[in-house]
Amino acid sequence: KADMPLIGPLLDYEWVAYAFSWFGAFYDLTIPFFLWNRKTRPFAYITVIIFHILTWLLFPIGVFPWVMIFSTLIFFGDDFHQKVLSRLDGIFKLPASANFTQSRIHPALRIFFIIFLAWQVLWPWRFMAYPGKLFWTEQGYRLSWRVMLMEKAGYVTFHITDPRTGRSGEAHPSDYLTPNQEKQMSTQPDLILQFAHYLEKEYQAKGVEDPVITAEAYVTLNGQGSRLFIDPEADLTEKDDSFAPKEWILDYED
Structure with missing residues (x-):
């Protein structure tokens, strides 16, 4: 600027x-x-x-x-x-x-606003239930009233293997996503997982019944050196996106 x-x-x-x-x-x-x-x-x-x-x-x-x-x-x-x-x-x-x-405000509406405000106060604290560095894993980061506190950049290459034949290949997000979509996906674990499941459906449509999909992802946080982000051995097709801790996110080492 x-x-x-x-x-x-x-x-x-x-x-x-x-x-x-x-x-x-x-x-x-x-x-x-x-x-x-x-x-x-x-x-x-x-x-x-x-x-x-x-x-x-x-x-x-x-x-x-x-x-x-x-x-x-x-x-x-x-x-x-x-x-x-x-x-x-x-x-x-x-x-x-x-x-x-x-x-006059209906009593039910008052109760709704009390619950809503309580949720706004309590929900941001859910990050304490997750292990690891918050800005790295982003588990509990969204809807937590944190704005402009981090800058992440990274890139991801997906490896697809057909377990029946042993043949493998690579998938590059730029072949499927816009530049902004790729930028957002490359640093957010849940989006990486969603894209892996998208690739699973794509390769199933090509005849690979049960593809094994892993990710080689490197991310930099707040200008620090690039680090391996996702367990490269984890088959992301077997992982579900839920509120449970994502054990396939590697620890951030200072």
Whole structure:
């Protein structure tokens, strides 16, 4: 991103990375309080827009910034949302059934939100039930409120063997996947497993009834040296994708 106008040249400096990191942490920890305050809310929301547009420009995180920009509107009072709905009603001529009125929250809905919030708090802690380095195995990583904490890169070659004839060959993901799909698959164990099962069906269609499929995968984590990722002797066609620990992921050795 060093070619970006204005701030691009600054991104080459290491101190800028640290400054962005600490500012981002400080911002995330303090912005809710400014959004809760009616007097500071409009100005805080402007900073939300600026902050997330910057993250959209600097990092490949998809629609996340736009989701955050619009979901932050929940901090505004009901009068604000009523005005928005009234304007939408004037533009789109919403039917009467679409007009929102204030009403008491049903007890069942309260229970649902309590369970939902409890799940949001407890579910991220499931990583403690899995062995190994979290960012390496990614078991318990998803839906755990961890954002932009790791960078992984890797490549995978799949080896297919016909146990009846002993003949073997290689399958390269680039022959089946787009570059982005291959990039994502190459560093995530469950996606590697899914692709192995896909290859199993492909080779069964070619007449190989019970192919043995292994993976030779090398991955680098946060700029460290490339390491063997998957047990190269494990037949992935015999592995199931479940919440159980994936013993075929090799340990990360510092």
